[in-house]
Amino acid sequence: MSTPGRQGPPGGGFGRGHGPGGPGMVLPGEKAKDFKGTLRRLLKYLKPHQAQIIAVIFMAVLSTIFSIISPKIMGKATTELFEGIKGRFMHxxxxxxxxxxxxxxxxxxxxxxxxxSTFTYIMQLLMAGVSQKTVYDLRRDVNDKLGRLPLKYFDSRTNGEILSRAVNDVDNISTTLQQSLTQLITSVLTIIGVIVMMLTISPLLTLIALITLPVSFLAIKKISGKSQKHFIGQQHNLGELNGHVEEMYTGHRIIKAFGREEKSIEKFDQINERLYESGWKAQFISGLIMPIMSFIGNIGYVLISVIGGIMVTRKALDIGDIQAFIQYVRQFTMPITQTANIANIIQSTVASAERVFELLDEEEEVPEAALPMERAEVRGDVAFEHVSFGYNDQQMLIEDMNIDVKQGQTIAIVGPTGAGKTTLINLLMRFYEVNEGRITVDGVNITDFKRGDLRNLFGMVLQDTWLFNGTIRDNIAYGRIGATEEEVVAAAKTAHADHFIRTLPDGYDTILNEEASNISQGQKQLLTIARAILADPSILILDEATSSVDTRTEVLIQKAMNELMKNRTSFVIAHRLSTIRDASLILVMNHGKVIEKGTHEDLLQKGGFYADLYNSQFNNRSAQEVAG
Incomplete structure (x- = not known):
């Protein structure tokens, strides 16, 4: 069966390096609307691993304790060296x-x-397992949810948005759990431990060290505020530049055909100039942070050294304690900077989690029937009984539709754009649920079938072709699992695709790229028709299936389709009315209603809406032929 698919840009994660702000600075990200609620919900995913998390915290405590007491012990060695050298010097x-x-x-x-180091290694190992298992559960839930979402969810959102939630946002959560969570734990513990150790050495020096912190924070806040607008401009200009470059490369034929190379380069230069201006200002201003912090820190070191030296001369402190204290001050500054950065990262992560949870909370498809019908041989009788449907309750698209289709009939559906032709097919395959009434196949309500069983009854060939990255053979064989080589070739011959396939260098082994742009649009359509032929469905749905092929090929395909549609119920959506003259029944739709129905000859004789459509197309075609 030729199954409709969707293509979109592959989602890629964004690395969390130093970024445009440079090391020591993390730009504020998107904030969650409900931070506490989302955080609580995210923590529920961690709950099954609480034993490992407790072990991680325990390891972090031990690792921090052993690393914090080291400067104090090292100070004793310094004191011993100093006292020995001083004693010898003073004889x-x-x-x-x-x-x-x-x-x-x-x-x-x-x-x-x-x-x-050993405790740190064990902590990272445990946290890696916790984070990966947690994200595994989250990805599984997202994947399962995507399988239960109705088609209207995907129709109302871009592929990029859905992929961003399913890939980028989940990766963001994974990175935070893996790296930032352990870093936050160790940073907080280090801050507490260092303050305790500094107080044991000298409360006065500790007070001096703490006084420099507010000054540092004020300086960082002032500089960050000035640089932030330039970073925003940099990201905006970068996005604009990327979009322009993508347009230039994807549309380079059109640009050359219309001689717009100079204009395109001129626009590139303008955007690039703006990016340069915002970029160097952002980097320069944010680059002032580290020198200013170093300057303030050095003032603190000078004060500590002077006052500490005085305390050593008065025998209030050992010189080794001053050395240890300066080391603690250095240890104290880094985790504070890390904690500030992680706070921004966590804001961004919770915002990502909120977007993922929004997806998980989306309304799902109507549940399957409690006792679904077992699929049996289907004749192909289809009926729409008092069917009403609208994408929202306020605006109904189809009202009280009644159609009775018998086995083997070819039903053509025509009408202007927006008349509801494709919507009717979506309802038939349960991509959307009817608001009122019911649709039956062989007298059985389609809601009594499993969706998979119902859709396996249909073969679809759409105007928008869908082929995947793989060989031509695999793309045709997609129509039926286990199809043999002979069956694939036979289907291709019936669709008049065999000849062009064999003219390709690798024949049926020719690999189509991701967008199948290495073959023509008409050839792509032939392959999708071959796929539908191979599926050998009970009911056919053809949505402008021959719109992308030349007139001669269209005639050949039409003959193949007529052969394929024998004894099968077929629904044909057509804009070119000349292709449906032989249909058993033509339904003329307008504003969601069947306004006329009958054979081609009957409808022409009525002189109504269909006759106007047909004559307008015929007259336009005749005029074009005369002009040609």
Missing amino acids: VAGAHIDFGYIWNIILLLLVLYIIS
């Missing part, structure tokens, strides 16, 4: 450097570093 009796004591400290530090 103090018995003064010496206890190298055995120093080596013991070095060995102890080595052991502490190894233990801290």
Whole structure:
């Protein structure tokens, strides 16, 4: 069966590197509308792994403790060296450097570093498992949900938007759980631990170190505010430039045909100039953050060194404690910066989770019947009984439609654009649910079938061809699982596709690219017709199936279709009325209603809407032939 499909740009994740703001700066992302509610819902996905998360926190605590106490122990070695050198310099009796004591400290530090690294490794290993299992559950739910969503969801949204939620947003959550969550835990623990250690050394010096923090935050906030507008402009201009380049490359034939190369290059230069201006300003202003933070930090170091030196001369502190304190100040600054960055990342992640949960909360298809009908041999009698349908309750598209189609009949559906022709087919295949009335196949309501069983009764050939990246043989064989080589070739011959396939360098093994642009539109249509022929369905649906082929090929295909449609119920949507003269019944639709029905001759004799459509096409065609 030729199944309609949808194509769209593949979704790609966005890496979380330093980004345009450079290291130490994360630009604020999109914020969630309901931060707390979304966060609680996201945490429910983590609940089955709470034992591992507790273990991760435990490992983080141990790793942080061992890394935090190291500077204090190292300070004892410094103090021992200083006291020994000072004693020798001042000729103090018995003064010496206890190298055995120093080596013991070095060995102890080595052991502490190894233990801290081991706990960090275990923590990352556990968190990797938790994050991947959590995201696996989330991806599974999203995939299952996409399979239960009605067609109207996909019709009302772009492929890019759906892929963004299913791929990019889920990847964003995965990256945060894998990297930022553990970093947040260790950063918070480090901040607490370092403050405790600094207080044990000197409350006064700790106060001096903490005073510099508000000054740093004010400076960062001021600079970030000035650079933010330039980053926004940079991203806007970058998007505009990418769009222009894509248009130039995809439409390069048209650009050359109309001689618009210079205009296109001129527009590129203008956008590129704006991107340059916003880019260098954003980078320059944001680049001031690190020097200013270093300057403020150095002022803090100077104050700590001066006051600490005075305290050492007064025997209030050991020199090793000053060294340890300066190390703690450096350790203290980094996790604060990381925590600020992670706060922005978490905002963006919760916003991504909210978008994913919006998808998961979408209204699903009407549930299958509790006791679905088993598929049996289908004759092909189709009836629409008092069917009403609208995409919303306020505006009905089809009202009280009644159609009775018998086995083997060819039903042509004609009418102006928006008359409801394709909607009728969507209702028949349960891509949409009727608001009122019912549709039956062989007297059985289609809602009593499983959707998969119902759709397997139909073979579809659409005006918009759908072929996937693969060989021509695979694309035709898509119509029926387990089709043999002989059956594929026979279907291609019936569709008059065999000849052009064999003229290709690799014949049936020719690989179609992602958009099948390496063959013509007419050839693509022939392949979809061959696929429908191979499916050998009970009911055929042809939506302008021959619109993209030349007149001679159209005649050949029409003969093949007539052979294929023997003893099969067929629904043919047509704009070129000359192709449906032999239809058993023609339904003329307008504004969602069947306003006329009958054979081609009957409708012409009535001189109504159909006759006007037919004569207008005939007259236009005659005029074109005369002009030619």
